[in-house]
Amino acid sequence: MKPTFIGIAGGTGSGKTTVAKIIQKSLGKDKTAIISMDSYYKDFPELTIEERKKLNYDHPSIFDIELLKKHLEDLKHGIPIKVPIYSFEKYARTGEFEDIYPKPIIIVEGILLFYYDEIRDFFSIKIFVDTDPDVRIIRRIERDVLERGRTLKSVINQYLETVRPMHIQFVEPTKQFADIIIPRGGKNEIAMDIILAKIKSILNQ
Numbered sequence: 001m002k003p004t005f006i007g008i009a010g011g012t013g014s015g016k017t018t019v020a021k022i023i024q025k026s027l028g029k030d031k032t033a034i035i036s037m038d039s040y041y042k043d044f045p046e047l048t049i050e051e052r053k054k055l056n057y058d059h060p061s062i063f064d065i066e067l068l069k070k071h072l073e074d075l076k077h078g079i080p081i082k083v084p085i086y087s088f089e090k091y092a093r094t095g096e097f098e099d100i101y102p103k104p105i106i107i108v109e110g111i112l113l114f115y116y117d118e119i120r121d122f123f124s125i126k127i128f129v130d131t132d133p134d135v136r137i138i139r140r141i142e143r144d145v146l147e148r149g150r151t152l153k154s155v156i157n158q159y160l161e162t163v164r165p166m167h168i169q170f171v172e173p174t175k176q177f178a179d180i181i182i183p184r185g186g187k188n189e190i191a192m193d194i195i196l197a198k199i200k201s202i203l204n205q
């Protein structure tokens with residue numbers, strides 16, 4: 001059985017991971033795998049950490065799209081993949097990997113997932129999680145300070161200098177490629193029920 005790929009895009013803090021986990025919880029881990037685009041940030045071993053901190057992590061060129069494409073091709077053909085584990089604290093790959101095995105449903109989530117033609121074409125269902133920017137920045141501050149080793153000042157500066165302008169220029173326009181736009185994200189129970197019913201019907205075909 002060829003896997004069905006489901007893409008979840010949307011701004012930072014919109015709730016992409018939450019939506020992916022709700023789908024996985026409903027269908028079970030034996031039927032689903034989740035891949036985060038965050039694992040495909042390019043590595044810059046030639047730069048110091050201070051130099052890496054200054055990079056623009058919201059521009060389409062910062063992702064290793066060739067590796068992501070190869071991994072999706074492999075899963076499509078039933079081949080397990082080794083996903084690099086990324087450290088937001090070190091702004092670099094850790095050198096460790098997570099083994100992901102082919103499953104009937106492969107969920108991929110990331111801010112710029114629908115930006116690249118060659119990646120977009122994998123997805124049978126394209127979901128855009130649409131959450132207001134004020135809510136997203138509040139969530140981002142909380143998460144980056146608690147989980148990603150950032151200071152309040154650094155989150156605010158990064159948001160104003162790169163995250164916000166890149167969102168407007170590159171992320172928001174990819175909403176046009178979505179099949180479904182979920183306002184407010186994973187707590188939108190009606191939207192989640194509709195999406196889950198569609199995925200279950202694909203699984204039962």
Ligand SMILES: Nc1ncnc2c1ncn2[C@@H]1O[C@H](COP(=O)(O)OP(=O)(O)O)[C@@H](O)[C@H]1O
Nearest residue numbers: 011012013014015016017018139184185186187
């Ligand atoms: N609908 C929601 N209501 C309240 N909090 C939410 C909701 N969706 C996500 N969150 C919280 O917001 C934060 C960011 O959500 P996450 O799913 O990681 O977003 P993303 O993957 O788009 O960056 C997390 O702490 C998560 O628990």
Ligand SMILES: Nc1ccn([C@@H]2O[C@H](COP(=O)(O)O)[C@@H](O)[C@H]2O)c(=O)n1
Nearest residue numbers: 011012013038041057058088091111163
């Ligand atoms: N070293 C890095 C790499 C990425 N980011 C930020 O992560 C955001 C995307 O992740 P979400 O889970 O929020 O979708 C993106 O907006 C980057 O700015 C970072 O801060 N540092």
